[in-house]
Amino acid sequence: xxxxxxxxxxxxxxxxxxxxxxxxxxxxxxxxxxxxxxxxxxxxxxxxxxxxxxxxxxxxxxxxxxxxxxxxxxxxxxxxxxxxxxxxxxxxxxxxxxxxxxxxxxxxxxxxxxxxxxxxxxxxxxxxxxxxxxxxxxxxxxxxxxxxxxxxxxxxxx
Amino acid sequence: xxxxxxxxxxxxxxxxxxxxxxxxxxxxxxxxxxxxxxxxxxxxxxxxxxxxxxxxxxxxxxxxxxxxxxxxxxxxxxxxxxxxxxxxxxxxxxxxx
Numbered sequence: 001x002x003x004x005x006x007x008x009x010x011x012x013x014x015x016x017x018x019x020x021x022x023x024x025x026x027x028x029x030x031x032x033x034x035x036x037x038x039x040x041x042x043x044x045x046x047x048x049x050x051x052x053x054x055x056x057x058x059x060x061x062x063x064x065x066x067x068x069x070x071x072x073x074x075x076x077x078x079x080x081x082x083x084x085x086x087x088x089x090x091x092x093x094x095x096x097x098x099x100x101x102x103x104x105x106x107x108x109x110x111x112x113x114x115x116x117x118x119x120x121x122x123x124x125x126x127x128x129x130x131x132x133x134x135x136x137x138x139x140x141x142x143x144x145x146x147x148x149x150x151x152x153x154x155x156x157x158x
Numbered sequence: 159x160x161x162x163x164x165x166x167x168x169x170x171x172x173x174x175x176x177x178x179x180x181x182x183x184x185x186x187x188x189x190x191x192x193x194x195x196x197x198x199x200x201x202x203x204x205x206x207x208x209x210x211x212x213x214x215x216x217x218x219x220x221x222x223x224x225x226x227x228x229x230x231x232x233x234x235x236x237x238x239x240x241x242x243x244x245x246x247x248x249x250x251x252x253x254x255x
Contacts, residue, residue, distance in 0.1 A: 099239045132167070
């Protein structure tokens with residue numbers, strides 16, 4: 001079983017597993033976040049049913065960006081002792097977790113809740129992973145909102 | 159020199175390939191590489207779309223100098239995690255707006 005703290009994997013994710021990865025003798029608090037594949041997406045035309053999602057990752061860069069988020073968390077919340085971020089790839093069915101985050105601190109008041117929230121927001125901004133929504137009559141790659149500081153300076157978008 | 163170009167998600171699908179070698183003159187920058195990709199693969203429409211570029215797994219800007227053997231990746235804005243009804247951005251006051 002993997003003990004990596006930052007991992008992109010095609011294997012199903014487990015909250016017990018990620019909690020074990022950050023468990024330490026000096027930490028009495030672990031906050032976890034699970035992002036779950038939902039069966040419905042809100043669109044301008046109303047709710048649309050999703051059959052399943054397909055996730056693609058730039059694996060090496062994704063793991064290195066996740067580790068960077070871990071470093072950012074430790075810098076912003078110095079009491080944090082361990083951070084783990086796991087993201088699934090491939091076909092995911094409704095109800096399956098696509099991403100898990102765990103943050104361990106000595107005590108619950110040491111920032112683990114805020115740090116966990118920060119980590120998922122940063123993941124959605126900088127970690128190179130994409131989802132393709134599949135429904136009964138089609139599929140589309142989802143593009144996140146443009147982060148001007150990351151956009152390549154080329155052509156009309158620069 | 160030769161760099162390796164990698165594409166992901168929509169860009170990979172539109173091009174029909176995920177990696178290709180690209181020959182560039184010595185001293186070329188990322189911007190030069192993008193111009194060459196645009197010339198060789200016009201179907202990617204990289205002149206008219208938002209995309210991110212990375213050199214050796216680090217986000218990079220156009221002026222970055224490339225070296226032989228570098229890995230140049232281009233990909234759409236990322237969309238990992240669950241499905242959001244409204245994509246949020248973290249703000250330093252602790253709220254997501």
